[in-house]
Amino acid sequence: MSADEIDWARRLAVDASRAMPLYHQLRERLRIAVREVEPDTPMPTERALMEFTGVSRATIRRAVADLVSEGLLVTRQGSGTYTAPARVPTELGRRPRGFTDTMARLGRQPSTKVLEAELVAASAEIAERLGLAAGDQVVVLERLRLLDGEPCMVERAHLPADLVPGLLDRDLDGSLYDTLSLQYGLVPAQGTESIVAVNADQRLARLLDIPMAAAVLATSRTTSTDSGTHLEYTLRHARGDRCSFLIELGASGGQLGDHSSLDPALRPALFT
Structure with missing residues (x-):
């Protein structure tokens, strides 16, 4: 109507x-x-x-x-x-899925703009998330995710460089999870994800085309393979008017409880 x-x-x-x-x-x-x-x-x-x-x-x-x-x-x-625009639900608590796969399943048109792709030495915090030693090499991939041509989410992924040799030479505009699976035999099978609301700083507001200090949904995700190999640590900041997060409670083999620990990296906006 x-x-x-x-x-x-x-x-x-x-x-x-x-x-x-x-x-x-x-x-x-x-x-x-x-x-x-x-x-x-x-x-x-x-x-x-x-x-x-x-x-x-x-x-x-x-x-x-x-x-x-x-x-x-x-x-x-x-x-x-x-x-309000129709929000795109992202499932939390099930087998990890990437943005491209999730949006395709919903019949939407996802696209990606690479903002940063480089090899860096892991900080102590990043190393801990990935089971590495401080100073080990990690691939940092920051991308703007768009939905039907409109900015939706900024993702900043960290991956152990030893697991993904030559990743920076590949096409990074598509599904990262597809690349990890098809090119490296690495499939995210399990992990944790936390969510919190933060206010957008100047850079994040510009990237997502929202007002300065607007509320955004921020998540941190760590994933590993079936064998327990640490695979990624990813921070995501999503427009609250375009994204929602769905959490399945009482999953098979799980218990409901108070899981109030949130990644400190999400409390302020990530980008300065």
């Missing part, structure tokens, strides 16, 4: 005689209405909403602000308010 097909005056009617505050009535009516509209649809202007509802601009703004904070609406400077 499009926004033009909704009878806003009827759907958003509020009753001043009720004990419930007007902004609360309006917010709940808006909540129902926007869920029936296609993602990324422009909403009526503040002036139009005032005409539909008969309430003040302050009441309109308060109700809309609540739905923006919940992620049901998004505001775009100089453009207006829109229903």
Whole structure:
């Protein structure tokens, strides 16, 4: 359904005689209405909403602000308010899958822009994540992941250089996991992933085309092969309006519990 097909005056009617505050009535009516509209649809202007509802601009703004904070609406400077874009779910807790594979399974068009690809000496922190000694060589691969041509996520992967000789000479625009599997016989089979919300710094905001200090979803992933060989340590920063993360609870052989330990590297934005 499009926004033009909704009878806003009827759907958003509020009753001043009720004990419930007007902004609360309006917010709940808006909540129902926007869920029936296609993602990324422009909403009526503040002036139009005032005409539909008969309430003040302050009441309109308060109700809309609540739905923006919940992620049901998004505001775009100089453009207006829109229903939130459809989020792309990424599964956490199952066998590790890469961005390209996940998006292809969902029928979306993934693409990649390589930002950095180099061989460096591992810091103590990176070495610990990968089961290496500090100073051992690692491949660092930072890429901007796009979905249907729009920036979606920045990934920074670290891999033991000894496992992937010649990786920097290969095409790195596609699936890294496919390259690891087909060229090196390395398949991510198990690992851990943590998630936290951080604020985008200037560089991350520019790369993802979002406002400075906007909230982004940040994850850290470590994976290994079936034989236990440490394979990758990857940090990802994803746009909250385009990505969501799905965690399967009570997986086979697992237990539910309090897993509150998060990678300290994610607490500030990674990029400076």
